C-alpha cells in the first residue's frame with residue numbers, strides 16, 4: 355500500500371533523528387531498543403524512545419513518546435513516522451496504531467528501519483484498517499451545536 359510521497363530529504367532526516375536517540379532507549383527487560391521519529395505538517399520532527407518498566411504494563415512505546423513530544427510542542431498532524439530498532443523492522447503495536455490514528459490520516463506512511471536504513475514502508479490504513487475514530491460520529495452533535503456534552507441534558 356503506498357501512501358503520501360515523502361521526499362528523500364525528509365526520510366533521511368527521520369532516519370537520522372531516530373538513529374541519534376536509539377541508544378537512549380530504556381529497554382533492560384527486552385533488550386529491544388526502539389526509537390521513533392514523527393514529522394508533522396510543518397516539517398518539524400519529534401522523537402521518542404521506548405521506556406520499559408519492571409511492571410511491564412507501564413512500558414511506553416517509542417511511537418507514543420514521539421507523539422507526546424509533538425503534542426507538547428504544539429504539533430497537530432502527523433505526515434510520516436519512522437520506527438527504528440536494534441532487532442530489525444518492527445511495526446507499531448496495536449495501541450500505538452490507535453494513537454497514531456488520532457493525529458494521522460490513513461495515507462500517512464510508516465517507515466520501518468534498522469541501522470542499515472529503511473526496510474519497509476507501510477501506511478497507517480494498511481496497518482490499521484477501519485480505523486476507530488469516535489470524533490467522526492460520537493460527538494457530532496456536541497461539536498455542531500457548540501455545546502458541551504454535559505450541557506445537553
Ligand SMILES: [Zn+2]
Pocket residue numbers: 415416417418446447448449450451
Ligand atoms: Zn506501541
